[in-house]
Amino acid sequence: MGTRFAAPASAGAPLGDGASVPVLVIGTGYGGAVAALRLAQAGVPVEMVEMGMSWDTPGSDGRIFPKVTSPDHRAYWLRTRTKAPVSNFFGFPIDKDVPRFTGVLDAEEFAGITVYQGRGVGGGSLVNGGMAVTPKRERFGSILPSVDAAEMYDTYYPRANAALGVGSIDPVWFETAPCYQYARVGRKHAQRSGFAWTFVPDIYDWDYMKAEQAGTVTRSALDGQVMYGNDAGKKSLVRTYLSQALATGRVNITPLHRVTTVSPAPGGGYVVRMEQINTAGDVVATKNVTAGKVFFAAGSVGTSKLLVKLKATGSLPLLNSEVGKGWGDNGNVMCGRANHMWDATGTLQSTIPCSGIDNWAAGGAFAEVAPLPTGIETYASLYLSITNTSKRAEFSWNAAANRVDLSWQTAWKQDSITMAKTIFDKINSKEGTIYRTDLFGVYKQWQDGLTYHPLGGAVLNKATDNYGRLQGYPGLYVIDGALIPGNTTVNPFVTITALAERNIERIVAADL
Numbered sequence: 001m002g003t004r005f006a007a008p009a010s011a012g013a014p015l016g017d018g019a020s021v022p023v024l025v026i027g028t029g030y031g032g033a034v035a036a037l038r039l040a041q042a043g044v045p046v047e048m049v050e051m052g053m054s055w056d057t058p059g060s061d062g063r064i065f066p067k068v069t070s071p072d073h074r075a076y077w078l079r080t081r082t083k084a085p086v087s088n089f090f091g092f093p094i095d096k097d098v099p100r101f102t103g104v105l106d107a108e109e110f111a112g113i114t115v116y117q118g119r120g121v122g123g124g125s126l127v128n129g130g131m132a133v134t135p136k137r138e139r140f141g142s143i144l145p146s147v148d149a150a151e152m153y154d155t156y157y158p159r160a161n162a163a164l165g166v167g168s169i170d171p172v173w174f175e176t177a178p179c180y181q182y183a184r185v186g187r188k189h190a191q192r193s194g195f196a197w198t199f200v201p202d203i204y205d206w207d208y209m210k211a212e213q214a215g216t217v218t219r220s221a222l223d224g225q226v227m228y229g230n231d232a233g234k235k236s237l238v239r240t241y242l243s244q245a246l247a248t249g250r251v252n253i254t255p256l257h258r259v260t261t262v263s264p265a266p267g268g269g270y271v272v273r274m275e276q277i278n279t280a281g282d283v284v285a286t287k288n289v290t291a292g293k294v295f296f297a298a299g300s301v302g303t304s305k306l307l308v309k310l311k312a313t314g315s316l317p318l319l320n321s322e323v324g325k326g327w328g329d330n331g332n333v334m335c336g337r338a339n340h341m342w343d344a345t346g347t348l349q350s351t352i353p354c355s356g357i358d359n360w361a362a363g364g365a366f367a368e369v370a371p372l373p374t375g376i377e378t379y380a381s382l383y384l385s386i387t388n389t390s391k392r393a394e395f396s397w398n399a400a401a402n403r404v405d406l407s408w409q410t411a412w413k414q415d416s417i418t419m420a421k422t423i424f425d426k427i428n429s430k431e432g433t434i435y436r437t438d439l440f441g442v443y444k445q446w447q448d449g450l451t452y453h454p455l456g457g458a459v460l461n462k463a464t465d466n467y468g469r470l471q472g473y474p475g476l477y478v479i480d481g482a483l484i485p486g487n488t489t490v491n492p493f494v495t496i497t498a499l500a501e502r503n504i505e506r507i508v509a510a511d512l
């Protein structure tokens, strides 16, 4: 089936100090992968720089990635202790010490929120649940008000969905597959309370999922792999956009290099300064590369942090005052419900969610029915809600601490909790059940300290023009989740990809 291991994404020699290149892309997530592929197809050589590793070599256990239940050094980005979103079980903390390593999941801590992000060639596509959701068209005006909805829904969403390999679960198979018992329980409870329940498309290979259930292939989603990476079945960017980009022969990826500065070069173009790091995170070299054009695709947080620092410290002083603003958490909040003993959710749970509850119009919440793949019966239903919160934070340069801060406050999640409760209070009341209080701490009902969906910080048509060109600096572009002002009403990567497709088409036509 060809899905056992991810194809190596990194080819060619790493970028050398003093190199001069036409285009440099910072980051290898969705925005960066779209930019690289379309530029290369237009005949432009592209150098991609990625701070994380290329995840292509199995460890001594034969796996590239660890399971969610047994994180090791590969799990976390330069931490010495894990920081699992479900941090407790029956009230007992489950985090543990791990060796510091350039692992695949970053739990980046700001004062009021922990932002989870993928690190490595493929960015967030390495660690996410693959839920590939196109927002309802009538909601698009609130997501990206300056973008023509017709061109997105006629051209760029279809293009993104096709290139990402988005597919749907076989609804007949779903009815009996043991690994989706938890989703069927979620459906039953949602429907008995009168909520709209829906299948959610995903980029996981659904044939491979069936084969995992049948026991004919090596298990990945059915063996507890997701948040710390999937060895098989997952069509991450490494297997879609990035492999296509590399196949053009015009794209080179340099992993374990972190961009620190971008500034105008005396003779035109930009000097990009970067640090080469080893797997312990130590800087082993610094390099300067000159690039004609630079695409910021370091993710909402990575791009925003770079731009805010570069404006404040004098490298790019002409960036406008919108830089760093308009950041949101996509309204993420998690909760668990304690089911009755007759509503077991199953000992075998696919890590790939396949369904959601849509109460956006009435209550401002879209909740995915999430797995809790512990291998034992938990009688718990777990949910990640995306909510219509209006709270937006701002990144700012903290000169004394030499870092970028984020003004998010934990208390702002109360809006999201209130919206999520429009679903779960009703279900609990109907089912005679209660919230689990043992999953996110000791006696804590809501996981209100995190987001998986950072968005904004260099908002389209504000910090940039309407196609991602940064104000004040011809040849500098933003092409990732930083462009989207804080909320997509559903899981975000299809919208990030489609917007990148729209913008790069214009940039290739007009700027190259």
Ligand SMILES: Cc1cc2nc3c(=O)[nH]c(=O)nc-3n(C[C@H](O)[C@H](O)[C@H](O)COP(=O)(O)OP(=O)(O)OC[C@H]3O[C@@H](n4cnc5c(N)ncnc54)[C@H](O)[C@@H]3O)c2cc1C
Binding pocket: 026, 027, 028, 029, 030, 031, 032, 049, 050, 051, 052, 116, 117, 118, 119, 120, 121, 122, 123, 124, 125, 127, 128, 129, 130, 131, 132, 133, 227, 257, 258, 259, 260, 297, 298, 299, 300, 302, 303, 306, 452, 453, 454, 479, 480, 481, 482, 491, 492, 493, 494, 496
């Ligand atoms: C656990 C988890 C589950 C998720 N599940 C889903 C889901 O099911 N569906 C969905 O739609 N979304 C999901 N998401 C969110 C989704 O993955 C992100 O929205 C998406 O990856 C963002 O794309 P991006 O192109 O903006 O940036 P990213 O994918 O974050 O890529 C940015 C890349 O830039 C690199 N980088 C950052 N700074 C630098 C630097 N200074 N120098 C060099 N490289 C740098 C990073 O290492 C990273 O590889 C999930 C996220 C997580 C963490």
